[in-house]
Amino acid sequence: MRAFPPYPNLRGFLDWCAGTGQFVSIAEPVPVRHRMTAVHRAVLERGGPVLRFDHPVLGDGRRSEMPVVTNLFGTAERVAAGLGVSEESLEELGAFLAELRSPSPPDGMKDALSRWPMLKAALTTRPKVCRSAPVQQEVQGGEDVDLSRIPVQTHWPGDAGPLITWPVVLTRPFGSDAEDAGKYNAGVYRVQVLDRSRAIMRWLPHRGGAAHHRGWARAGEPTPVAIVLGADPATLLSSALPLPETVSELTFSGVLSGCRPRLVPAKTVPLLVPAEAEIVLEGWVSPTETAPEGPFGDHTGYYNPAEPFPVVTITAITHRRDPLYLSTYTGRPPDEPAIIGGVFNKLALPTIRAQIPEIRDLWLPPAACSYRMAVVSIDKRYPGQARRVMMALWGMLPQFSYTKMIVVVDDDIDPSNWDDIAWALSTRMDPSRDVMMIENTPMDYLDFASPQAGLAGKIGFDATTKIGSETAREWGEVMRTAPEDAAFADDLLRRVLPEMAR
Structure with missing residues (x-):
């Protein structure tokens, strides 16, 4: 290895x-x-x-x-x-x-x-x-x-x-x-x-x-x-x-x-x-x-x-x-601790999956101080699963005790892509139904936004496709290019615009 x-x-x-x-x-x-x-x-x-x-x-x-x-x-x-x-x-x-x-x-x-x-x-x-x-x-x-x-x-x-x-x-x-x-x-x-x-x-x-x-x-x-x-x-x-x-x-x-x-x-x-x-x-x-x-x-x-x-x-x-x-410095990301944290996130993913098997990928945005926010993609199979994952992360894994915001998305979303995250939040999340908040939980006392040192709220956003009892409406179908059409486009671009071919 x-x-x-x-x-x-x-x-x-x-x-x-x-x-x-x-x-x-x-x-x-x-x-x-x-x-x-x-x-x-x-x-x-x-x-x-x-x-x-x-x-x-x-x-x-x-x-x-x-x-x-x-x-x-x-x-x-x-x-x-x-x-x-x-x-x-x-x-x-x-x-x-x-x-x-x-x-x-x-x-x-x-x-x-x-x-x-x-x-x-x-x-x-x-x-x-x-x-x-x-x-x-x-x-x-x-x-x-x-x-x-x-x-x-x-x-x-x-x-x-x-x-x-x-x-x-x-x-x-x-x-x-x-x-x-x-x-x-x-x-x-x-x-x-x-x-x-x-x-x-x-x-x-x-x-x-x-x-x-x-x-x-x-x-x-x-x-x-x-x-x-x-x-x-x-x-x-x-x-x-x-x-x-x-x-x-x-x-x-x-x-x-x-x-x-x-x-x-x-x-x-x-x-x-x-x-x-x-x-x-x-x-x-x-x-x-x-x-x-x-x-x-x-x-x-x-x-x-x-x-x-x-x-x-x-x-x-x-x-x-x-x-x-x-020597090094610490400050608002990017800094070396944030870069190290990003790598450690990849190292920790198999251990996290062992505890919560439905997790497919996870991203801790460095700009969010590397642990204050998490975006998680899951293999969703039943209603309420996104909330269960949020509570599992907060309750089962100590390294997430200071994570005050979790966004859960489906496994067709790249959790490290802000455009994907924004699309999922905008089209798969309803604020009156899909937001979970809890109060008075452990928090880094350096979080000046918390009402009390060492205690703060947490918020979770369910930005997954709603299934079963989660919705009374028929859910929309995601548009995707057919594989044969994508192959045709790639072949054409290789011949006509090679600089734009994938």
Whole structure:
């Protein structure tokens, strides 16, 4: 299934990007305050390459010797490549991941042998612990810790300060063994830099890192944490995938990369860290101390207000001799999280179909913040089926708990085509009959349109053809060109207007 060789580290993936004409180095000095984000956004909106800023200019005017890499996953092609497959194979990979989540028993020896790739994938999740690693070629601890040496961007004019946006934050449960990487949580949480050795860890209550922190805090102890900057693509994408709580993102990265994760013991905290990363910030998250995080520009296109989150004290910075700092921005789509979300939507479709078999296709429009709206096509067979699908999505699948609008269409409609959606809504939906609304349901507290933080309504539109008891009228017949007429037109155009032939 894997179409590309494993990328053991970020640099291996950058080599692939360069080899396919998707990498550009910028030698001109570019300030990390606002300007770098402006350049990144302009390139991303044009479907452009990975950018390496060779001479970042820090907030105090100094030039950093540490290059900044941005737009790593600025196209769906690169996200798929980071997963090891082509865009055309995403659904196949999704089916494979769905089978890993809920494997069915083998049907005879032939079927068992056909599942060897799955067994191999399971074996690749076992980490290999190393004694030394590139990420620890240089170590700064104690008074030498200085976060200002890292060219962390201030992305938007209203931001409170420098913000780390592409960290893989590693934690483990209180009482667990530091050697048991299968218990680790890896999440992408933004980290606000306060000073030379302190930062703010913004993890929301429902995230795995926050759950681990609560366990350590109940025992009155700080939480050991490793903030990994510039991990390999499999680790980066595993940390962003909505995996089951029982699956460690760090070990699952081996399934995606096709090779065992290489880990090394951290220098000052009881954790294992990726051996091939660019930079690791080691530290302890206070069980009691908080600081106001924000405001910062968010994926909604608005600034979120300042709120208290835990403070982390950095005890060591380890890195390669010539480290790269990986960064991105979040804002109103398009941004990298929205592009990654679009790819993950394709990966999730087989799992969603396993829960709701009548679903044929699903689209989460990136412009709707990638999850606030869903368009679903179904194989409709009975009255009320569209409403059942809406309620199943909201109730059965946690990733749709913040989706406040669902449009259900028939399987003759392309759910990712706005013209198709508009036609279905205009000709198959009656507002007095086909709209379902519910109140006081969970919602992202960053949704400023909701009447109360964390609670909002949801709306569903049944834009399917009405059948049976759903209507008392005879339904219209959809006009379609006959196949033989379409073939005649194609043949004629190939001969007379070849530039317009399909």
